[in-house]
Amino acid sequence: MRIMFIDPPVKTPRSAWLVMLLASLWMASLGNLALWRALTNLPDLSGMHGVWFAIAFALMIAGVTCSVMAVLAWPWLLKPTVSLLLLLSAFSTYYMWMYGIVVDSSMVINVLQTDAREARDQLSWQLLYTVLVLALLPMAWLWRQKIFYGDIKRTIFSNMLVFVSGLALTAGLTFLVFQDFASLMRNHTQLRFLINPLNSVYALLDLTVIPSNKASGPLKPLGRDARIERTHSPPPLLVLVLGETARSDHFSLNGYERPTNPLLAKENVVSYKNVMSCGTSTAESVPCMFSHLGREAYLARKENHENVLDVLQHAGYGVVWIDNQSGCKGQCDRIPNTNTSSLNIAAYCEQGECRDTVMLSEIESQLAKLPAERRARGTVVVLHQMGSHGPAYFKRTPAAFKPFQPECTDSSLSRCDRAQVVNAYDNTIVFTDYFLSRLIAWLKTQEKNSTTAMLYISDHGESLGENNLYLHGLPYRVAPKEQKHVPLISWLSPGFERYRGVTVACLQKERERALSHDHLSHTVLGLMSVRTEVYQAERDAFDNCAQR
Ligand SMILES: [Zn+2]
Secondary structure, eight states: OOOOOOOOOOOOOEEHHHHHHHHHHHHHHGGGHHHHHHHHTOSSSOHHHHHHHHHHHHHHHHHHHHHHHHHTOSTTTHHHHHHHHHHHHHHHHHHHHHHOOOOSHHHHHHHHTOOHHHHHHHOOHHHHHHHIIIIIHHHHHHHHOOEEOOSHHHHHHHHHHHHHHHHHHHHHHHHHTHHHHHHHHHHTGGGGGGSTTHHHHHHHHHHHTGGGGSOOSSOBOOOTTOEESSOOSSOEEEEEEEEOSOOGGGOGGGTOSSOOOTTGGGSOEEEESEEEOSOSSHHHHHHHHTSSSOHHHHHTOSSOBOOHHHHHHHHTOEEEEEESSSOOTTTTTTSOEEEOTTOOOTTTEETTEEOGGGGHHHHHHHHHTSOHHHHHHOEEEEEEOOTTOSSOGGGGSOGGGOOSOSOOOOSSGGGSOHHHHHHHHHHHHHHHHHHHHHHHHHHHHTTTTOEEEEEEEESOOOEESGGGOEESOOOTTTSOGGGTBOOEEEEEOHHHHHHHTOOHHHHHHTTTSEEEGGGHHHHHHHHTTEEOTTOOGGGOTTGGGOOO
16 A cells, blocks of 8 residues: 655645735725625615715725735734734624724723723624624634745835835725715715724724824913903904805805895995915814914924903803804803704794794893893803804705705715705805894994994815815815815994994905915904904014004
């Protein structure tokens, strides 16, 4: 009998990039079953259009996943890294699918704090199957592969190539499907927490690396020296309107060819034409606008300060924030505030949404709640608009304020012609025009008891299809001007002109001047005659016209 010795087949080594490519495709497709189920359940994307979008989305995820792996694609490190990502994806998919959880940093903290007993309670056959198919199966293949790396130079080069290619692929695809992608992420923010394994990677980084870059520690007091330099009778009343998603070039006051400001055009307003925002989203812009620091110093800050509203309050004024949106982003935490967005007043609210004009009905009662001694010195009211919040622009305007037709009535902007999107958006500007003119009309009725003024400024702009971009929120450096160019409109009663020592005629000559959100806090302090070390006259938009 001959004994045969059979050599095991010699394995051809696999290139590291191939392993990364296969693993990221596996995770982007099967490791994201919960994401694909969630997408299928959304009305936004359907039919072949939806299928193409899903394919592009999967490739975008694969691209970034590949880049993440490329950072750790070293001998002894690649296999454990890929295995860990596969396991994270599999476990996440199971819990997302069964319990509808999402993965963010607080979820990671929960998992890390789970004790053995709780973990045992959660074990099930389905979990085992899921992990077996989604992670252990590809891991079994992975660990049997011999991976070829080459020398150190070659490894570095090939890792960098994979890293850059992955990101480039994702960037290119994002550009192609930006309209759907931005619309989807804005309407369904929770989707980003369903993206495996990037959600886990991001959450882990957020818990470990990222916090060190953020301003931390207790809130620093600001302007405790503030006092009212010149008292006035009747006391000043400034209404500061914080606009939403209004872009400067769609205001006819600023030269837009469509009549979007028919009512403000009849008022003695000053509309500044060259004003830039601090950020391209509400969350970025609003805290920056109310900071005394200005954009650059605000972004580089090491600690958080109180804001200009606190300074006004320290000076002795009554300050109140009325919000018709999702909230004040922490800016009204220490002043009286109220939210009107869920009021149910038939005259202003329908289908769960209140028009911005609902805030006008609230001003008097909110002012009445302020302490009498503060009201006697003067008051500042902030009105935070719903404004032109997208993508469902058509929901922001009542039927009587839709002069531009036909308008897009689909939350998924990609289903409408660009012209219809612009129509729906312009209608929101027409409604803001009405809202501001009603506010001015009300301020005029208050002139017996108050010296009145209004300042309106938007938090950021909006892309309306220029270069196929929609909505806002692109990183500031790459965001187009449409997302950063915002309206700033002032209205001063004759009494307020005298109080501030400026004339509207002089302000009109300044309306081409380059201004930004950096000027807001100081302009408000100047208007209210607050003396404090915080105030910088060079950032007061009205200072050039002030008589000294
Ligand atoms: Zn906003």
